[in-house]
Amino acid sequence: MGGCSRNESDRAFNCPHHIQAGCTGMEDSNSLIQIRKGKIKEIREMNIDPFPYRYDVTDHSRAIIDGYDSYFESQKTVSVAGRIMAMRVMGKASFCTIQDRDGRIQLYVAENAVGQEKYALFKKLDLGDIIGTKGTVKKSKTGEITVFVSEMDLLTKNIRPLPVVKEKDGETFDLFSDKELRYRNRHVDLIVTPGVKETFIKRIKIIKSIKEILNGKDFLEVETPVLQPVYGGAAAQPFTSHHNALDITLYLRISLEPYLKRLIVGGLDRVYEIGKCFRNEGLDRTHNPEFTMLELYQAYGDYNDMMAITEEIFEKTALAVNGTTKAVFDGKEIDLKTPWKRIKVADALKEYAGLDVMNMSDQDLDAAVDRAGGAIKGGFNRGLAIDKLFELLVEEKLVQPTFVTHQPVETTPLCKPDRDDDRFLQRFELFICGTEFANAYSESNDPEFQRKTLFEQSLRREVDDEAPPMDENFVQAIEVGMPPTGGLGIGIDRMVMLLTGESSIRDVLLFPTMRPE
RNA sequence: GAGUCGGUAGCUCAGUCGGUAGAGCAACGGCCUUUUAAGCCGUGGGUCCUGGGUUCGACCCCCAGCCGACUCACCA
Secondary structure (H helix, E strand, O other): OOOOEEEEEEEEHHHHHHHOOOOOOOOOOOOOHHHHHHHHHHHHHHOOOOOOOOOOOOOOHHHHHHHHHHHHHHHHOOEEHHHHHHEEEOOEEEEEEOOOOOOOOEEEEEEHHHHHHHHHHHOOOOOEEEEEEEEEEEEOOOOOEEEEEEEEEEOOOOOOOOOOOOEEEOOOEOOOOOHHHHHOHHHHHHHHHHOHHHHHHHHHHHHHHHHHHHHHHEEEEEEOEEEEEEOOOOOOOOOEEEHHHHHHHHEEEOOOOHHHHHHHHHOOOEEEEEEEEEEEOEEEOEEEEEEEEEEEEEEEEHHHHHHHHHHHHHHHHHHHHOOOEEEEOOEEEEEOOOOOOOHHHHHHHHHHHOHHHHOOOHHHHHHHHHHHHOOOOOOOOOHHHHHHHHHHHHHHOOOOOOEEEEEEEOOOOOOEEOOOOOOOOOEEEEEEEEEEEEEEEEEEHHHHHHHHHHHHHHHHHHOOOOOOOOOOOHHHHHHHHHEEEEEEEHHHHHHHHHHHHHOHHHHOOOOOOOOOO
């Protein structure tokens, strides 16, 4: 590559100006890209447009391979198009493998079939070029299903070489394995890394399945603001932006809750949104600064209804995309078959940590938190201590799907206390493999209680930078009267991880957040 | 934020005791009408992450930094 470093060529790629002006620097003159640009010129000199406008595609690789017998018997002319992934070029007859929407198929290109001129063009082509071909389907001498090409056209010339990944009997060679490069160049990753496209198609199917389930229950899919003057609905630091014309600060939402509840007040009764939320926190295997949440709200329902919907969403979606309720996550075999275990936080602490928190003094709780290596923001608080103990001692032990209910009231201001014991909430969190997948409430709708708890939360901002500010307009909405409502949030990215077996959130996000190069 | 590992050709990697680098594929040239991880033969290709230091001499040893992966911590 003649001293043309990766940075140099990336610059050429990223800057259209640079490309138009041509890379005239000495260091670029021998690069692979320069050689391919030269080929474009040669192809144009053959009076062939290296970037034609359209192509009629009639067939795709998988259908041809799956339906080989009928394609072979009919000898119908197929028209396939795709990217060249492998070439075995010989004097007057060659093989190449193209990759289309569905997979790969081998082509046989012979000079006496396509003509001298097109064969000369074919010999100039590179891995990564996109071609369209017409031909008939037969097996080659070694038995591979092959399109015997009678017409071939270049559809798009590649000038930036792709990593060459090879595969034989399921074994891969020279995998494009640098994760950073894969995430930064997902377009390349999608082309060359086996399974990546399938993972993201599965993600799309998961979301489609969820929407079908909810639409079937008369839930309305709505869109609410991403840019908000006051954020809330969760405990997290927001991203901050600024609107120039209004000269105001706007925050990127940290949850969908406040606006969806306004819609319940407004009488839409069953609403949901699947959308991006943004939290200004660290990145790791299960956290990306922007992530996708499902939140739904059902008027006249409560957290029991939410448990039923949660079970249905997970079980039916697993069956829809995987054909089974079994999944392997984090190396553990999970079964999403319903019904799932239900347990109160206090009972879970007793069962999994041997702590009888209901009968422990404040001092004992505080000491237990200390012993578990935890700390409570803003000093000791009985409810937060119990919550912290659960987080530190129990969460990781909940492997099979488990609804954990009756969190302490101090953990959220937006949920109704339990009728029988107002120290705990009508709330559940769903844990699978020690990770939280869903969170649901019997939503708070007592306006005086709501005003009080949100105000108290806003006061915590002095000790907890994740406590959101008071949202007066939201409280006024609750004052208008929100019917009894069940609310549910599901982390879509984590659900996709579970159902695809991916262990990093970055592998289920097409474009995970990266530090700029 | 801490620890571990890593950064060498377009890609995947090797590099011995410190003597300024190799392989496969890709690329380029030649041969070739049934190849298939790569048909055969040949050729070119390097800011060894960056900056210091030690040394006659550093991909290699030392220091600092940058970037990444993984693990842990943090994370309603």
